[in-house]
Amino acid sequence: MGCARVGRSHLLQAACHAASDADKRALYLPLYDLGHFPPLMLEDIERLDIVAIDDLECVIGRKRWEEALFHAFNRLRDAGKKLVIAASASPRQLNVVLPDLASRLTWG
Template sequence: MAKSVTHHQQLTLSVSLRDDARFANFYDGPNAQVVQSLQQQWTVNGEPYLYLWGSAGVGCSHLLQAACHYAEGLGHQSVYLPLDELAQYSPEVLDGLDQLPLVALDNLQAVAGRSDWEEALFHLFNRIRDRQSHLLIAADAAPTRVGVALPDLSSRLSWGMVYQVEPLEQNDLVQAVLLRAHRRGLNVSEEVARFLVTRGPQDTQGLFDVLERLDQASLCAQRRLTIPFIKETLDW
């Protein structure tokens, strides 16, 4: 039986944005149009509904949270809900969200195929449209392949702009590592960044996790981030 969600729990879940999940920390590479469309949501000709999809680690969650930060910076209240964390609860967690200017729902695949959640999402979609609010959805597959069974909801998922968030090629991954290191105040050379990309995970989130671990290790050891230090720390 699904757990019910109190109003207090709903508020707690709605403020779980990562502070570093901002557009300034996202190396867009082949995804520049996605970032532009997210930022243009608030212009006269902006698209109020966007659907993002991509494999794990490409940055869909980062982009949804960045869009929420961006909206808040413009004075628009927003809510970010990771559906994979909420799947154990009743879909009543969605109640009243249409009153907010921006609703961002992450990991749609976690509740796809569940009739109670699909019904609730369908009605939320309609209420958001009627209020002329904004909606962002992210998943690991395109709208037609995400596993939604309710035909009316499935059709609505393709109403707005649909973007595949593309994984970065190796050279772009190097630039993404350099950008993230700079934002963290780390002095990382291009040679070191390329070594990390060559030997480390091949997705941005995995590389950023490695970079965070190295940042902490270098602080503790009071050593610079060099290739020998990385080999020693990560046993590469």
């Protein structure tokens, strides 16, 4: 979590580059740019080794996105993959509507 211009995006991208350098499959998803699309990009995401989701706050409160994120979180966890998420505030401050997603976001 952190306010604008503190390096969240840079850290997420660096994690993806490091994974790539280690021959791992990584994906960086900037929701500021992608959040206006439907969350189809989260389907089969558990095939990747690391997923970095940036700007989570951009899709909070949108039912389809929250449900897709909840299911993606579970599939990644069950597959033993890594999920890294950044937002402008802590999970408790984001006003997540879906209780199960709110719970998952506070796990880590």
